[in-house]
Amino acid sequence: MSELVPGGNLPLPGGSVTVRVPGPFDVSALITDDSGKVRGDADFVFYNQPSAPGARLHGDTLTVDPPRLRSGATRITVVVSPADPGTPLGRLPAPALQVTDSGGRPIARFAPPRPRQETVLLLAEVYRRGGGWKLRALGQGYADGLAGLARDFGVDVIEDATPTPVQRTPTPSAPATPSVPGAPPMPTARPTMHTLSGVTTPHAPLPDRDGFLGLVNSARADAGSPPVTLDARLASAAQAHAAAMAAAGQLGVEGRDGVSVYQRVTAAGFTYVTVGEHLVSGPRTPAEFVAYCLRTDQPRRTLHDPAFTHAAVGYVSGGRSGDTYWTALWTRPLTPGDLSRTATEVVELTNRERARAGLRPLAVDTALAAAAQAYSSDMAARAFYSHTSPEGSQPWDRAAAAGSRMRTIGENIACGQRSPAEVVEGWMNSPGHRANILKRDFTHIGIGFAGGGPAGTYWTQLFGA
Secondary structure, eight states: OEEEOTTOEEEOOSSOEEEEOOSSEEEEEEEEOTTSSOOSGGGEEBTTBOEETTEEEETTEEEEOGGGSOTTOOEEEEEEEESSTTSOGGGSOOOOEEEEETTSOEEEEEOOOOOSSOSEEEEEEEEEETTEEEEEEEEEEESSHHHHHHHHTTOOEEOOBOOOOTTSOOOBSSOOEEOOSOSOOOOEEOOEEEOOOOOOOOOOBOOOTTSHHHHHHHHHHHTTOOOOEEBHHHHHHHHHHHHHHHHHTSOOSBOTTSOBHHHHHHHTTOOEEEEEEEEEESOOSHHHHHHHHHHSHHHHHHHHOTTOOEEEEEEEESOTTSOEEEEEEEEEEOOHHHHHHHHHHHHHHHHHHHHHTTOOOOEEOHHHHHHHHHHHHHHHHHTOOOSSOTTOOOHHHHHHHTTOOOSOEEEEEEESOSSHHHHHHHHHTSHHHHHHHTOTTOOEEEEEEEEETTTEEEEEEEEEO
């Protein structure tokens, strides 16, 4: 059985699979095709509508039979929300996904980082790749409920809600229901943040031709955050990704060309220690786009984040859906010291966990660190995620090739996490990764991380004794 971390994926066997999330949760599923949008009510599976072609919900268990899905379906996104709609996920036990094959044999387990203020969590997705189907762990949360989730999939929403004061976000009293398209479009967004690696050299700022920078820096000043500077490389990546989304008629971190927004940024020659993005459809002007970000909780936090020093926006109108598609990027360039500081923080957090368990701290080993960094960079550059490289090398092979003489080698990898704290927390929430961190015999450690690829970040912990 595979223990997945956010962004991790694995191929599924043929036939049906079951996805179970035990606990005080409601499980739902959204069935979409290459457009990224549900076709109507029949594509939304939840407790009031527990079945659709190829998908059946029974209690806390969703059974998916990919060959029986409706024509054109290419993705099933598994969603969890509190059984009591008024309870934030952060007050409940952390949801854990359990996946089994048609014979009941375990395939995978995924325990995402504990949600905080989020009320809905995209836990995983079953998606078609080539002639087969795969499972990807997500762990993406929404603070504005099922309505925000539905908008992210490009659907109009009808909510059963209790009126509340203007200052508060209404809480749905029942799951949001997708309606047949036809009502005026509502903005949709997927704001996230990741920590990446590399070094970016200074670059001349762009003029603020469309007024975006002035609007952003005015809002940042009101929040007490320093101004950001426009960058031509970020602008090129943002425009390319907006065009890719418009051509596909859907929002997404990865375009139909298989290129992620992170790969577009690194391909433009910009490397960074922190990046955030807003992928939005609906607003018609930069002023409407910024206004949308400011009235929505998570996008507002990203726009105000004082860690960012550079930004850019790209937008394309008149795509397949006729909407305007936006990509805004927020970054801080990586300086030469950032890589070592990030690795040091991962080591410190790891040793803190060992100290709590009464174990000796691990010492940094230069050969293990070199092997770990090279492997993270390789996963990002060649867009794969596995303990086994495409050539078949294993962790002990890579450690030996880097000059290590350790007799025992262990490895943890992860992708998509936003910070050292998040990646160590994820490893500690996974039994297999936790066992490596708390293995008494290990004496040394090396850390690697790199940005790019489909997931945005690739982390490696290499242990030795």
